[in-house]
Amino acid sequence: xxxxxxxxxxxxxxxxxxxxxxxxxxxxxxxxxxxxxxxxxxxxxxxxxxxxxxxxxxxxxxxxxxxxxxxxxxxxxx
Numbered sequence: 001x002x003x004x005x006x007x008x009x010x011x012x013x014x015x016x017x018x019x020x021x022x023x024x025x026x027x028x029x030x031x032x033x034x035x036x037x038x039x040x041x042x043x044x045x046x047x048x049x050x051x052x053x054x055x056x057x058x059x060x061x062x063x064x065x066x067x068x069x070x071x072x073x074x075x076x077x078x
Contacts (some may be wrong), residue, residue: 008027012063038057
């Protein structure tokens with residue numbers, strides 16, 4: 001997970017995105033739970049961080065789709 005995690009963080013930086021703790025935590029959750037839907041990822045993330053919003057999860061997944069790291073149907077890491 002470490003290499004893919006660092007690759008994606010670098011891609012976010014190159015795109016001009018801020019790398020917040022919440023974004024790093026969400027990325028870690030996504031990498032640990034491949035094949036989950038956005039809704040499932042949201043519930044997993046809420047258990048770890050009660051402050052996280054549904055929109056945040058959907059935004060990061062959309063960003064990962066735009067960068068080519070995941071497929072939208074289920075979050076499948078490429």
